[in-house]
Amino acid sequence: MERTFLAIKPDGVQRGFVGNIISRLESKGFTLVGLKLINVSRELAEQHYAVHKERPFFSSLIEFITSGPVVAMVWEGDGVVASARKMIGATNPLSAEPGTIRGDFGVDVGRNLIHGSDAIETAQNEIALWFKEEELVSWQPTM
Numbered sequence: 001m002e003r004t005f006l007a008i009k010p011d012g013v014q015r016g017f018v019g020n021i022i023s024r025l026e027s028k029g030f031t032l033v034g035l036k037l038i039n040v041s042r043e044l045a046e047q048h049y050a051v052h053k054e055r056p057f058f059s060s061l062i063e064f065i066t067s068g069p070v071v072a073m074v075w076e077g078d079g080v081v082a083s084a085r086k087m088i089g090a091t092n093p094l095s096a097e098p099g100t101i102r103g104d105f106g107v108d109v110g111r112n113l114i115h116g117s118d119a120i121e122t123a124q125n126e127i128a129l130w131f132k133e134e135e136l137v138s139w140q141p142t143m
């Protein structure tokens, strides 16, 4: 079954959107299989965002993601990688469609509330980076 990695960033936690974001994904029909609230280390942040290392905003991105608690999650379901990205919306919240998480709640590209894996292979790498195998719970909804 397909899985994706999502992280509610410090702005999403501090502004009180954890419940709303989880509720959207549950309501859509995806299954939560991993969940933890963590203070992200600089090492984890730099590994997670390694692809952006040469970008001018890299250091501010690392400062921000390590500035407060983050809710790290793994969600499961058919097509969950692409579908969650649609539900999150465009990287810049000002360009994100209404009805998406960023479109409904954000205005700042550096504080865009949530990260979602951009492809199945990326999701596999990000899940392995953020979660130990024993932290993931495999279960099937029966209702």
Ligand code: CMP
Pocket: 052, 057, 061, 091, 109, 110, 111, 112, 114, 115, 116
């Ligand atoms: P995310 O989906 O977590 O992946 C990389 C992040 O870099 C992105 O969300 C944005 O929060 C951030 N980002 C992208 N472009 C900029 C920018 N121009 N200035 C600051 N942060 C940016």
